[in-house]
Amino acid sequence: MIIASHILHEVEAITQSYILIVNSRLLAVGSAKEIQDRLIDSPMKYTFVCDNCHRLSQLLIDRQLVDSVQIIEPDRVTISSRRVRDLIRDIPSWAEEEGVTIREMHSPDDSLQAIFTSLLKIHRGED
Numbered sequence: 425m426i427i428a429s430h431i432l433h434e435v436e437a438i439t440q441s442y443i444l445i446v447n448s449r450l451l452a453v454g455s456a457k458e459i460q461d462r463l464i465d466s467p468m469k470y471t472f473v474c475d476n477c478h479r480l481s482q483l484l485i486d487r488q489l490v491d492s493v494q495i496i497e498p499d500r501v502t503i504s505s506r507r508v509r510d511l512i513r514d515i516p517s518w519a520e521e522e523g524v525t526i527r528e529m530h531s532p533d534d535s536l537q538a539i540f541t542s543l544l545k546i547h548r549g550e551d
Contacts, residue, residue: 436536444540451543456536459543466542467491468508473528477501480524484511487518499527 429435435442442459444451452459474480477495484490484503489511492504505511519526 432537432540433535442536444543446544446547449547451540451547456539459539463539463542463546466546467504467506468531468542469502469504470511470529470531471496471500471502472526473500474519474524474526475499476524479522480519480526483518483522483524484515487514489514 427435427438436456440455442456443453444459452462454462472480477497477499481490481493481495481501481503484505485493489507490503490505494502496502515526515529
């Protein structure tokens with residue numbers, strides 16, 4: 425089945441495998457996870473819910489793992505990072521060593537629309 429649409433959340437609800445094309449140029453093929461794995465070194469946003477966001481933010485800045493940090497609420501911080509592999513690998517042990525309890529970690533970049541937007545930025549030379 426082939427579906428052509430600009431309403432990506434609808435496509436995402438129907439299928440788990442995609443061919444993303446812009447202006448007749450193939451951007452990516454695969455599942456959202458497979459495509460996102462190829463974008464691992466592109467800037468990605470993550471939101472953490474934790475007990476000490478100021479300490480977590482300082483830890484990430486000191487270790488040069490983030491491009492930006494925004495403390496949204498006392499227990500919620502959003503970061504942007506190009507070093508996602510290092511971040512995911514190292515943050516559990518660093519947080520434990522520093523006594524920071526992370527209750528949640530999620531990425532708004534997980535949707536097909538966010539992945540497509542990242543691919544477009546790369547295609548346009550914006551990243």
